Amino acid sequence: DTGVSQDPRHKITKRGQNVTFRCDPISEHNRLYWYRQTLGQGPEFLTYFQNEAQLEKSRLLSDRFSAERPKGSFSTLEIQRTEQGDSAMYLCASSVGANSPLHFGNGTRLTVT
């Protein structure tokens, strides 16, 4: 499967712990996006990268969240001091360029207890 892959698929953590998710985009895609989706809602944009540069962050991305894409390939999303409100599906997507369709991964479902 050469699609977008995300790891882990599920993560259960206790409030206050740090978690890190990984996304591997489609290999020739230079844009990588992070979205968050809660039950009954559409995906909400968090941030995106063009190659290794983080070009935009949503106001939803509090200072507890940090994303990196150090070599312009895979990306990580870290959440520090998790809160119950962070429980959601975290989706990664990639695209060839600005005007190209987004291809989503299967997501990482985070549950904060």
Next chain:
Amino acid sequence: GENVEQHPSTLSVQEGDSAVIKCTYSDSASNYFPWYKQELGKRPQLIIDIRSNVGEKKDQRIAVTLNKTAKHFSLHITETQPEDSAVYFCAGKNSGGGADGLTFGKGTHLIIQP
């Protein structure tokens, strides 16, 4: 920023009938409008998209129409089949502006009744 409203939130149609889902957007500069289908527990998958330089696009049983003046766009599915049952999301963005993230609607749960 962009705001996308989608309705209805749930749509139930008889198999073989047509389904229409409507979305409105707020940013007149938005110029790219994709539709995604998400089955339970799976990733959103692009089914069709339209850019603001065209008013309609069709792909087999699926079509999308765009009215730039009224700032609304619609998804039309004809001859619905059980496998069309899913949550459908519309989205919009200004691909030429500084904000690159898609803004999604809240989704429509389409139920195809046998």
